[in-house]
Amino acid sequence: MIDYTNFDRVFGSMDGFPYGRKALQEADNHRRTLGGVLFIDKVLAALGFAKASKMYPPKSEAVLRDLHEQITKSGSIEDHHKLSVIFYILLDFDEDQADSFAHRAGVPTKYQIFMRGLWNMDHQAYAVALEHLAHPSLQAEFADDIVTTLVRHGSPDEDYTLPLAYFHTVQPVLKSLLAIELLFDAMVRSNVSEALAFSRTRPDAMREQLFQRLVADVLDERRGAETAERACELAALPFDAVEEGWFTTFLTTGAGKKLKVAKDTLMMRQIAVGQVSSAGEKGSWGTVMEGFKVGSGGRA
Structure with a gap:
């Protein structure tokens, strides 16, 4: 030796x-x-x-x-x-x-x-x-730092394959709010359903914050036509009763009210859950989508 x-x-x-x-x-x-x-x-x-x-x-x-x-x-x-x-x-x-x-x-x-x-x-x-x-x-040593680095520097063109692969393979317990938020943002931009499932694993106070973060990111009109497609997925998600309340509050009286597509998104949600007929008096899904695209900066 x-x-x-x-x-x-x-x-x-x-x-x-x-x-x-x-x-x-x-x-x-x-x-x-x-x-x-x-x-x-x-x-x-x-x-x-x-x-x-x-x-x-x-x-x-x-x-x-x-x-x-x-x-x-x-x-x-x-x-x-x-x-x-x-x-x-x-x-x-x-x-x-x-x-x-x-x-x-x-x-x-x-x-x-x-x-x-x-x-x-x-x-x-x-x-x-x-x-x-x-x-x-x-063991998951330096997991927060690894996730943070992979999201910030190992994900060109918003391809978050590496940080998500690390998280799902290692399944680390993240401790820092920064790492959790960065990982969550990567999930939102990769798979909205996965992001919702992840938010449900967090304590209640953080869970609501992440849920609002999810909605705000999906409805970011700077993403153009992509926003409309992702909003359809968001509106069709199986929210529980608590999330349903958060969703409505965020887009009617919360910070999400300022989003240009807040009203169209709420209409899409009402159609998705059957509160409004897809061909009812308040407009069809297609009509809402056309309005949504215009509001988000996409093509009508």
Whole structure:
């Protein structure tokens, strides 16, 4: 077994030192993209190495040696956590070198999977990161941060496949309101029925807030013709009695009253639940839809 406290045995020759100007600039850019904190920073802070995070990425061999010493000499951190951090750093050098170290040092497989996932998150390779972070052997560590990052940065053109796949596979218990709201918004824009089901799993106070958020997002007229299609789906959802009240209140006296399509949406709902005949005095579904499209900025 390799002596992981021996810097030269771990890193070998510095001929291929990976932290050149380009690599340092990329790390700075990625850190800024992620709100000033990489996932390796979060790991180091969680392990009590907050000061060490300021040394990553190391700008010279001397800084790398200092970082390695701070990690390995700590008496309060378990060995597998130290090995995991070293494994992450070695991924910057070479994947084969990292794998060789993991084998010789006995880095537990689940820690290799997890750190490889975080490494790919920090390098904005989100699809590859998900392959590791959704592994069944892992606990949902940093789940709020992972969801937030995947929604904000791993979902180009509002394709929320990655964050939704992570959530459904891992089924983490999200703690931060930000992560919950971002995940919910991703659900609303991907599947309105799924978003409604998710809102029902929240405490009552938050549930009402999410329900209103759902209605407001679906009826956002800035989405043009898409708004009419999604509003049809919304109006046909199987609301329970409480949600029915929230829906009506939000669109008649609440913040939703200001939406241009509030009245048309209420009419669509009344038709959907049979309160108004689809061919009754107050207009057919088709007539309401035409008016709705005009109100939402779509074509009549």
